[in-house]
Amino acid sequence: MKDPIPRATVERLPVYLRCLDELSGTEWVSSGRLAAMAGVNPAQVRKDLSYLGSYGVRGVGYDIENLRNQVERELGSCRVAIIGAGNLGAALANFDGFTERGFAIAGIFDLDPEKIGTRINRLRVEPLSALEEAIDERGVRIGIITTPPEAAQEVANRLTEAGVRSILNFAPTILQVADSVDVRRVDLSTELQVLSFYLTRS
Amino acid sequence: MKDPIPRATVERLPVYLRCLDELSGTEWVSSGRLAAMAGVNPAQVRKDLSYLGSYGVRGVGYDIENLRNQVERELGSCRVAIIGAGNLGAALANFDGFTERGFAIAGIFDLDPEKIGTRINRLRVEPLSALEEAIDERGVRIGIITTPPEAAQEVANRLTEAGVRSILNFAPTILQVADSVDVRRVDLSTELQVLSFYLTRS
DNA sequence: ACATGTGAAGCGCTTCACAGCG
DNA sequence: CGCTGTGAAGCGCTTCACATGT
Numbered sequence: 001m002k003d004p005i006p007r008a009t010v011e012r013l014p015v016y017l018r019c020l021d022e023l024s025g026t027e028w029v030s031s032g033r034l035a036a037m038a039g040v041n042p043a044q045v046r047k048d049l050s051y052l053g054s055y056g057v058r059g060v061g062y063d064i065e066n067l068r069n070q071v072e073r074e075l076g077s078c079r080v081a082i083i084g085a086g087n088l089g090a091a092l093a094n095f096d097g098f099t100e101r102g103f104a105i106a107g108i109f110d111l112d113p114e115k116i117g118t119r120i121n122r123l124r125v126e127p128l129s130a131l132e133e134a135i136d137e138r139g140v141r142i143g144i145i146t147t148p149p150e151a152a153q154e155v156a157n158r159l160t161e162a163g164v165r166s167i168l169n170f171a172p173t174i175l176q177v178a179d180s181v182d183v184r185r186v187d188l189s190t191e192l193q194v195l196s197f198y199l200t201r202s
Numbered sequence: 203m204k205d206p207i208p209r210a211t212v213e214r215l216p217v218y219l220r221c222l223d224e225l226s227g228t229e230w231v232s233s234g235r236l237a238a239m240a241g242v243n244p245a246q247v248r249k250d251l252s253y254l255g256s257y258g259v260r261g262v263g264y265d266i267e268n269l270r271n272q273v274e275r276e277l278g279s280c281r282v283a284i285i286g287a288g289n290l291g292a293a294l295a296n297f298d299g300f301t302e303r304g305f306a307i308a309g310i311f312d313l314d315p316e317k318i319g320t321r322i323n324r325l326r327v328e329p330l331s332a333l334e335e336a337i338d339e340r341g342v343r344i345g346i347i348t349t350p351p352e353a354a355q356e357v358a359n360r361l362t363e364a365g366v367r368s369i370l371n372f373a374p375t376i377l378q379v380a381d382s383v384d385v386r387r388v389d390l391s392t393e394l395q396v397l398s399f400y401l402t403r404s
Numbered sequence: 405a406c407a408t409g410t411g412a413a414g415c416g417c418t419t420c421a422c423a424g425c426g
Numbered sequence: 427c428g429c430t431g432t433g434a435a436g437c438g439c440t441t442c443a444c445a446t447g448t
Contacts, residue, residue: 091289
C-alpha cells in the first residue's frame with residue numbers, strides 16, 4: 001500500500017509505539033495482543049500496519065524491534081520551541097517523553113522579566129523578542145503555545161510569520177491561522193467536558 | 203431529535219463553547235459565523251446544535267446566551283481529583299479553565315512527603331493514602347492522573363476500586379481498565395508526533 | 405430575503421471474512 | 427495450524443441541497 005495513510009491511522013501510530021514500549025523481553029507480538037493493549041480491533045491493527053509496508057510474518061506476528069523502527073521512521077521528529085514558561089510550559093520542558101521520541105526542545109520563551117534567565121531542565125528561559133531569530137537559526141519546525149489565552153493569537157501570528165507551519169496549542173482559545181498552517185489543539189477542559197457528558201448518561 | 207448525540211458532536215460542543223466565549227457584545231450568531239470560528243462546515247454546526255433541540259431562529263441565527271446555557275447543561279460538570287502534584291498536576295490545579303466550566307477540584311494528591319502539605323492555588327497537597335476517603339466524602343466523579351507512568355496503572359486501579367468511572371490520563375502509558383470505566387488519554391508527545399508526520403509530507 | 409432544520413447522498417473509517425503464507 | 431494481508435460489506439459522520447419558517 002503506497003496510498004496516503006489515513007488520518008485516523010496516523011493518530012493511532014503513537015499509541016502503538018507506547019504499547020511496544022511496554023513489551024520488553026519478548027521479540028514478537030501478534031495483532032491480537034497489540035490490539036488488546038491499545039484497545040482496538042485486531043483487524044484495525046493489521047490494516048494500520050499494512051500502510052507501512054508488510055512487516056508481519058504470517059503465523060507468527062510482528063518483529064517488535066523492526067516494527068518500532070518502521071513506525072518511528074514514519075512519524076519522524078524535529079525541533080520544537082515552547083512559548084510560555086508558566087506551569088504548563090515548565091511541565092512540558094521537563095517531560096522526558098519528547099526526547100524519548102526524538103524531539104529536541106530548541107528553546108523556551110517568555111515575556112516575564114522575572115522568568116527570563118531562570119533554568120528549566122537545563123534550558124535557559126529566553127525573552128520572547130528572541131523568538132524569530134531562534135526559530136531561524138536553530139531550525140525550529142513546531143511551536144508549542146502555553147501562554148495565557150490573550151497572548152496566544154499574537155504568538156501564533158509570529159510563529160507563522162517566522163515560517164513555522166505546525167502549532168500545538170495548549171492555550172484555551174481558538175486560533176485563526178492560514179490554511180497552510182497545521183494547528184492541533186489540546187484543551188484541558190475540553191477533555192474533562194467530554195468525560196463529564198458521558199458520566200451523566202450511563 | 204431525541205436520539206443519542208453522536209460522539210463526534212459531543213467532542214465539538216466544548217469547541218463551540220470556547221467560540222461563544224469570544225463573542226461578547228453581540229446577541230446573535232449564525233451557523234456560518236460559528237463555523238468559521240470553529241473551523242468546521244456551517245451545516246455541521248446546524249446539525250450538531252439540532253441535537254440539543256431547536257434553539258435557532260430562522261432568518262436570524264442563535265441567541266448566544268441561550269445557546270451557551272443549552273450546551274453547558276448538556277455537557278454537565280462535577281468534582282474532580284488530581285493525582286500527582288508534579289509540574290503538570292500543578293499546572294492543572296492552577297488552570298482557571300476548569301472552574302470557568304463548572305468543574306471543582308476536590309483535591310490534589312501525591313506520594314512525595316516533601317510535596318504533601320504544600321499549597322497549590324489554595325489547595326493543600328494531600329497524601330495519596332487519603333485518596334479513597336476523599337473520593338467518597340467529597341463525591342469525586344472524575345480522576346485526573348498526572349503521575350509518572352510507572353504509578354499510573356496502580357492509581358487507575360485505586361480510582362476504579364473507589365467507584366470513579368471516568369479517568370483523564372496524562373501519564374504516557376496505556377491503562378488497562380474494566381469496560382465500565384471511561385478513559386480519555388492526553389499524551390503530549392502523541393500530539394507532537396501527529397504534527398510531525400504531516401510536516402514531512404506537505 | 406435570510407438563516408435554520410433535515411432527508412438523502414457522499415465519503416472515509418471500521419470490521420468482517422477468508423485467501424495466502426510461513 | 428496460526429496469524430497476516432486485504433477486498434468487500436457495514437457503519438457513522440460529513441456535506442449537500444432545499445423545504446421551512448420568520
